[in-house]
Amino acid sequence: MPVILGIESSCDDTSASVCVDGVILSNVIANQSIHEAYGGVVPELASRVHQQNIVPAVQQALLNAKVNKNDIDAVAFTRGPGLLGSLLVGVSFAKAFALAQNAPLVEINHMQAHILAHFIGDHKPVFPFLCLTVSGGHTQIVLVKDYFEMEIIGQTLDDAAGEAMDKTSKILGLPYPGGPLIDKYARQGNPDAYKFPEPQIPGFDFSFSGLKTSILYFIRDNVARNPDFISENMADICASVEKRIATILLNKFERAAKEYGIKQLALAGGVSANTGLRLGLQALCEKNGWESFIPAMQYCTDNAAMIAIAGYYKYLKGEFAGQEIAPMARMIF
Incomplete structure (x- = not known):
């Protein structure tokens, strides 16, 4: 019964999710209102706000799922595509968390994860x-x-x-x-x-x-x-x-x-x-x-539940990433 922590930070939403045996137990999304004043996402500001949001988002996802950090079997994260600075925050956190918990890393393609969001739920x-x-x-x-x-x-x-x-x-x-x-x-x-x-x-x-x-x-x-x-x-x-x-x-x-x-x-x-x-x-x-x-509306926009469910299926295949992995702003299937 694998427990997967999912991390999503490809653009301006910081998100964390917990998936247990293919079932999403939590999906926390921290939006960034700072970009409203500029009429679009400002990459530098996005990465800075990710740094502020990622720890609280992960903590809340664990609380909502009633899962202890020591129970995490793998950490799935968005490697790309996306804004490089934003991705760097998520990838760095995932690597540090996985290292501290002695858990394997699972890299996820953001666009594939959008598709795999269809495997959340029964339909x-x-x-x-x-x-x-x-x-x-x-x-x-x-x-x-x-x-x-x-x-x-x-x-x-x-x-x-x-x-x-x-x-x-x-x-x-x-x-x-x-x-x-x-x-x-x-x-x-x-x-x-x-x-x-x-x-x-x-x-x-x-x-x-x-x-x-x-x-x-x-x-x-x-x-x-x-x-x-x-x-x-x-x-x-x-x-x-x-x-x-x-x-x-x-x-x-x-x-x-x-x-x-x-x-x-x-x-x-x-x-x-x-x-x-x-x-x-x-x-x-x-x-x-x-x-x-x-998908349900909450799984259409950028979210960590789709990362967690994709991580679950990769975990079953035994496909893991090493600590040397780096984010990729441009990434294809």
Whole structure:
């Protein structure tokens, strides 16, 4: 009955989780409000706040799980991808904790962990399945053959879908983080009010740079004619942008599922918390007679529970890391 401590510090959320025999007993997330004043994550500030948050987060995770630090069988941590300074805090803490407890280290790829978040709880996909992984820095369609046998069959050629939402929120003058606010306004708007282009990219790859430019020019031109255009039409703008981003993602996802003959489709990553995208995937699967899998909201954004569950499956395989391991800002499967 292995007890795994999970550590996540890839961006601006410090998180710790305890997993016992494949069951998540705690998942503590310490957010960083300091970045709101800057309209985005400031890497240096993020790493400093991680240093303040990581010990209390781990202590609280152990308390919530009613687990003593001496019971930890392994320490799983995010090695990458992410902000190097933020990763360094998590990796350093994991190495020190593991050394003090004489426990092995388990390195985890952050993007693989997002996918493995689907194995938290009872509703789990069966291999092979397709996963649409969407975050601020990544947009991927992944063929998942086993817990750690994954193949990227499509990805963004430039900007990620989450970045397109963040850019839109800035253009609209929304405070950081803008993604949840776009979601909130979109629920009140007409998704067919405005039309934005869909990039014609071959295969299963994506592109969002052109869409960002299109949204920028659309807002610029309409504000020039009516200075109150944004405030008067905020809900419709957000709903229309959200719909276009969702259709770009889901159209490719549907094509990939049909070509690979996969009937189990999963959604992962921070943007999987978006209501429009979640509803869109469910509707897509209902139309085709497929099964959809979407993690609980707390496991969509960056969290240590997904690191702990990934660490559990790696622990079972006996795949451990040494004390010489270092973080990697860029890291692929």
